[in-house]
Amino acid sequence: MNAQQQLTPPAIGEVWPGQGGIYGGLRQYPEGLCHVIFATEDVGRHAYGDYGVSTEATSRTDGRANTAILIARPGKHPAAIAAAAHTAEGHADFYLPAIGELHHGWQYAPESFNEEWYYLSSSQYSAHYAYYVGFGVGWLSYGVKGGERLVRPVRRFLQ
Template sequence: MSKQAQQTVLAAELPERGQPLAGGVFVTRYWLNGVERALILLPDELSGPWGEYGAEIKDAGCYSDGEANTRAMAEAGSVIAIKALELDGFIPSCLEGQLLMAAKADGLVAIREDRFHWLSSQRSANYAYNMGFGVGWLLNLDKSHERLARPVRSLPIQ
């Protein structure tokens, strides 16, 4: 990393949804763990398996906190999770994936529709959640299959 990513954003400096912010596109405001945050879709596209089929990763089952899930995935050796963190981003959770789908449906962001995208929320030892952005499907699929991942960044709003 050549420079450190932006760590917070002032509410008065938030752009309109769909406009550039912190190296990506501002998706929406949302609340996570009692903190209002700005969700940002990064331009990078990663590809690979979520993890190992049959290996449950402790602390990667959160439906809302993609950053915590991605950190747990990386600690367990997930290559796409490590790559996302190296970009100062993370793989979105189910909640964050649905916020991306809403922004895509509103025409604010562009996300590939021809392949399923990994979400960081683990379903079980064998499955993790995926989002099909073409029609908005939320599925759980075999963790060992190769899928895309679109990293995001989440900044606390001050």
């Protein structure tokens, strides 16, 4: 496959060879319009962590920024640590998606996710709660930070 073929995205919801996962389409981020890639599989069920502690990981759109905040607190955020540790096809820039990024996945590639469980986001709701998405019905809600939920890493790169 040549470089041009690698940079031509597949249909949304399909695996993008060489990019580490499932193509989620385009989203606007602080750095510009980016391609979104969801890992092909979950990396287990993990807790958000730091129950009772408020962090600055409150972005509803930028999971990469949230994840950087969370993993700066070593050992305190199992879901963020698991997502950031994920690698695929040579890409090691995965992170725990923000609530808006998970909702984007539900909107455009819901068949790529487990409808039976909730997916944890990197977006903190409060010192005691974090946002999650239920893919079966598309619920955006929040739950106790200590509760384990599925984790699906995501990465992005400029268009």
